[in-house]
Amino acid sequence: MLDTAQYRMAEGDTLPALLERYASAAKATEEAVAALPDLDVGVPLPRTPWSPPEPEVWSARRVLLHLIRETAQHAGHADLVRETLDGANTTAQR
Template sequence: MQDTTHTTAQDAATATGERADLLEALAKHRHFLRFTARDLTDEQAGQRTTVSELCIGGLIKHVASVERHWAAFIQHGPSAMPDFTAMTEADFAKRADEFRMLPGETLEGVLADYAETAARTDELVTTLPDLNVSHPLPKAPWNEPGAKMSARRVLLHVIAETAQHAGHADIIRESLDGSKSMG
């Protein structure tokens, strides 16, 4: 398993204040998510161990995708995000594929993609001129019309999403073979 903690640690070392705090929180929760995949085979990474559709590899894919989309939102605004109100059944089916390992996908590939995404996000956090930059949220049933979100709030959302899914992955891993991230 590829560990990209050094990338985040380097970025955090050059960042100060709030940016360093954001990078440290991201690094912590990314570590716990990746840690759930330690020593797994591709088959195990794609295995469902609960009644949900979730698997460890799929959760890592989903978190990488979400992080990529939100980083693009910070840079380009709502045009970088899907219009969820106009999505078709096929669009939602494709989105559901983020949550599972598809034929031909490997855990190594999923982790490498996540590492690339994390490195790009970390660079954005350190180089973005202003964390207050704000854009209207994309159209979605769960977003209030006209609501905006700053880069800072987007990054906090990404941290929360990563932490939540690291917890899901921990439950799946414990159900798989008894291993835990903590304890």
């Protein structure tokens, strides 16, 4: 059984600390991408609770596109929550 604690906020986590961890991960990602010889390099996927039984390998290009899609999707979810809380939306006012 895989430990899923990394996917949840821990008691005592703060927004500034989480944002710093996010910025640190983004910097590490930029450095890893810059070190690649090309985007067709195979990248073994990490094990997760939803992983298939056999290890998977994606191209670096596919991994990056997945990261972009996931970030956009979850940012959209966060925006929906924010709009629900504050009643404002991002449509242009005329």
